Amino acid sequence: NLCRFTKILVWRQLNRVSNILNHSFLIRCLSCQSILLSLVPLNFSPLWFSSIIGHTLDLIAVSFSKKQTLPFDKFIHRAAENKHTEFFISEDEKYYLRSLGEDPRKDIADIRKQFPLLEEDIKIPEFFEKEQFFSSVFRISSPGLQLWTHYDVMDNFLIQVTGKKRVVLFSPRDAQYLYLSGTKSEVLNLDNPDLNKYPLFFKARRFECVLEAGDVLFIPALWFHNVISEEFGVGVNVFWKHLSSECYDKTDTYGNKDPTAASRAIQILDRALKTLEVLPEEYRDFYARRMVLRIQDKAFSSNYE
Numbered sequence: 001n002l003c004r005f006t007k008i009l010v011w012r013q014l015n016r017v018s019n020i021l022n023h024s025f026l027i028r029c030l031s032c033q034s035i036l037l038s039l040v041p042l043n044f045s046p047l048w049f050s051s052i053i054g055h056t057l058d059l060i061a062v063s064f065s066k067k068q069t070l071p072f073d074k075f076i077h078r079a080a081e082n083k084h085t086e087f088f089i090s091e092d093e094k095y096y097l098r099s100l101g102e103d104p105r106k107d108i109a110d111i112r113k114q115f116p117l118l119e120e121d122i123k124i125p126e127f128f129e130k131e132q133f134f135s136s137v138f139r140i141s142s143p144g145l146q147l148w149t150h151y152d153v154m155d156n157f158l159i160q161v162t163g164k165k166r167v168v169l170f171s172p173r174d175a176q177y178l179y180l181s182g183t184k185s186e187v188l189n190l191d192n193p194d195l196n197k198y199p200l201f202f203k204a205r206r207f208e209c210v211l212e213a214g215d216v217l218f219i220p221a222l223w224f225h226n227v228i229s230e231e232f233g234v235g236v237n238v239f240w241k242h243l244s245s246e247c248y249d250k251t252d253t254y255g256n257k258d259p260t261a262a263s264r265a266i267q268i269l270d271r272a273l274k275t276l277e278v279l280p281e282e283y284r285d286f287y288a289r290r291m292v293l294r295i296q297d298k299a300f301s302s303n304y305e
C-alpha cells in the first residue's frame with residue numbers, strides 16, 4: 001500500500017538480496033573508479049563527505065573543505081573498518097559517500113550514469129511514471145555514522161543493499177518541535193536531546209525502524225528522517241516527483257529545495273515581518289498575532305490536525 005501518509009512503510013526481504021539490486025552489485029562496486037573526497041568535519045562527529053566529483057554540500061558547521069582522491073576500493077575498505085591504520089585526521093574518522101551528478105551544480109545523481117558498471121544491477125521500482133523519476137543516489141557509510149534530521153521535497157525509496165541502519169522519522173506536522181534551520185533540525189542527539197535548549201522536542205512523535213539488507217523504506221516528501229548506520233552500509237535512494245514538474249525549483253540537484261511557491265511565500269513573509277519592524281513592540285506583537293491567525297484560518301488543513 002503506497003497510499004500517502006501510511007507513513008513508514010518498509011518492505012521486508014525483497015528476497016533479502018533485493019530484487020532491485022542483485023548480488024553482483026557489491027562485487028562490481030569494488031571495480032569503480034577513484035573518488036574525490038570533500039573533507040567536511042561536522043560539529044558532532046568527524047565525517048569525510050565524499051562523492052565521485054568532490055563537491056561539498058551545504059552542511060551544518062562546515063569549517064573547512066579540501067579535496068583529495070582515494071581509490072574506490074581503499075575508500076570501501078576504510079568505510080568498513082572501525083579503526084583505521086591509514087587515515088586523514090584520526091583513526092576513528094568516519095566515511096560517507098553520497099553520489100552526485102557529473103557537474104553537481106547542474107546535474108542530478110543517477111547511479112546508472114555515474115557508476116555505469118553497476119547499471120545492469122539497478123532496476124528502478126515501477127511505482128511511478130518514468131517522467132517522475134528525479135535521481136538515484138549511491139550511499140556508502142561507516143558504522144556509527146549519523147546524518148542529521150532533515151526533510152527532502154521528493155518522495156523517496158531508501159533501499160538498503162547491505163548493512164544495518166536505524167532510521168527515525170518525524171511527521172511534517174511536528175516541524176514546530178524540531179527546531180529547524182532550513183531543511184535540517186538543530187537537535188542532533190535524538191536519544192539524549194538537550195531539553196534546556198530544545199524544550200519542545202519531546203513533543204515530536206518519533207517513528208523508528210531498522211533497515212537490513214534487502215529492505216526498502218518509503219519516505220514520503222517532507223517527512224523528517226535521521227539515519228544512523230549501525231554497521232558498514234551500502235544503499236541506494238530513488239527520489240521521484242510527487243508534484244508536477246513546474247512546482248519544483250529547476251536549480252535543485254539534491255531534491256531538497258523547497259517548491260518554488262513555498263520559498264516565494266517564505267520570502268514574502270520575511271518581507272512582511274521586516275515591514276512590521278517600524279512599529280513599537282506592542283503593535284508588532286498584536287499584528288504578528290493577527291497574521292498568525294490569518295495563516296491558521298486560510299492555510300492550515302483540518303485533515304492534518
Ligand SMILES: O=C(O)CCC(=O)C(=O)O
Pocket residue numbers: 139141147152156158165225227235237
Ligand atoms: O541512508 C542514508 O545514508 C541517508 C538517507 C537519506 O538521508 C535520504 O534518503 O534522504
